[in-house]
Structures are given as structure tokens and as C-alpha cells.
Amino acid sequence: MTKTKQSSNLTLDKQICFSLYSASNAMGRAYRPLLKELDLTYLQYIVMMVLWQYSTMNVKELGSKIHLDSGTLTPLLKRLETKGLINRLRSKEDERVMIISLTLDGRDLQHQAEKVPNAMLCKASMTMEQLVALKQGCDLLLANLNNQ
Template sequence: MSTHQDDKKVKPSPLLLDQQLCFALYSANLALHKLYRQLLTELDITYPQYLVMLVLWERDDVTVSDIGERLFLDSATLTPLLKRLEAAGLLNRQRSRKDERQVMVTLTEEGRALKSKAVGIPQSVFCASDCDSEMLQSLKSQLETFRDNLNK
């Protein structure tokens, strides 16, 4: 015999850690960074530096602000990354001839050559995820929409 009170389900507290979307994203990001740290050891670059290199491999000779826009980074965060990549011999930074306020970033030969060493990284991440490509594409699309909505 059940009472009316037994039929009511207790809602979990909205403040439980396991109820937080932010924690699911945060902990997934930690796991992903750990994997990238292992994969990027051979390239001798960090994950944020890898993202900069991806932008430059896609389109070389861009402004610092172009890179910042693509990566959602401000110049205070981006400039130290670029300086370390320049010190490593992977890119050059120089003032634009058209507008001295802009700094242009170009790959060096060594920076271009690094691309061939990095070509297998996406496949390694895909394999480590143990997910099918449709699921990962859907997740990527959902996260992009989520990010764009938050940035409105």
C-alpha cells in the first residue's frame, strides 16, 4: 500500500556537483588536455600553442587580432604564446607595412614542417574517444551552438 507521499519523487539538488553542466565540460576538458599533452610532447608544444599553429597552418600571414578572434583569446593571453612560439623558431612576428598598429604572424619553414608531424593527432584523439564520428560531429556542433549562445 503506497501513500501519496511515496509517489512523489525527490528532485536532486541543483547544487550537486554531478548535476552541473559546467563540471561535465570542465572534467571532459581536463581529460582532453591530458590526452593532448601526451600527443603534443613529440612536437614540443603545448595545447594552446597547438591551437595557434592550427590557425596558421590553415591560413598563414595573419594578424595577431585575427588569431585572437579565431581562438577567442585576447592579446594579453595570445602575445606570450606567440613569443614562445617565435622563440622556438616556429613563427615570426613583425609590424604590418600597411598599418604599424597591426602585428603580422607568419610561419617559419620549421613551423610549416611541424604540420606533417601533427597530421595524425586528430585521428589519435578520435580513437581515444571511443565514439563514432556521427556522435563526435553532433557533440562538436552542439558545443559550438552552446558557445555561440553564451557569447551573445
């Protein structure tokens, strides 16, 4: 194979990662008006979702579940605490560990959040097959990048 004249690899339309980045930003913008009714940001919504499922969790466990560290989580959790949605308590067994749990208000918020996933599915206007394929692609990329 002879290498024929070839345009640069450094063009925006060839950048897979830029598509990913732009789609992720657009996703965040699409969530914003829906989550404003709950007075949550997207990441706060994700954290609440983990707590709705597991009820209680420390910062490290939470961080490994959502792939973020205390630098991001600590201030976010303080904001959720200020809103009265969670409690932050040091573990008695190990004073280093900060245990996060839901307040009653935090638990109640789940009912209001139930309609969010469907509203987003509407906005996405994609078939379930397309969405599943997209999720699998993202999960594979995430796994590959994290295993290096």
C-alpha cells in the same frame, strides 16, 4: 502541478558545465603526450593549425578565430617565436598591427602533426555520430554564450 520535495540544484552530478569543464581538462591531458613529440602545448597546436591553414594573420584576427585575446596570445606567440616556428613583424601600413607568419620550420611541423587527429579519435573511442553531436552541442552553447 504541486512542487514536491526536491533536492538541491547545487550538486555536482547535475552540473552540465562541470561535465564540460572536466571533459575539456581530460582532453587537454590526452593531447599532452601526443603534442610533446612536437614540443607544443594544446593551445600552441591550435595556433599553429590556424597558421598552417592561413599562413599569415595578425593578432586580432587570430584572437577572434580562436576566441582569445592578446593577454593570452602575446606571450604564447613569443614562445612560438623563440622556438623558431613563427615570425612576428609589425605591419608597415599600420604600426599597431603585429603580423604573424610561419617560418620554414613552422611550416614543416605540419607533417609531424598529421597523425595527431587520428590518435585523438582513437583515444576518444566514440562513434562519429556521438562526436558530431558533441561538437554541435558545444558550438551551439558557445554561440549562445557569446551572443549576450
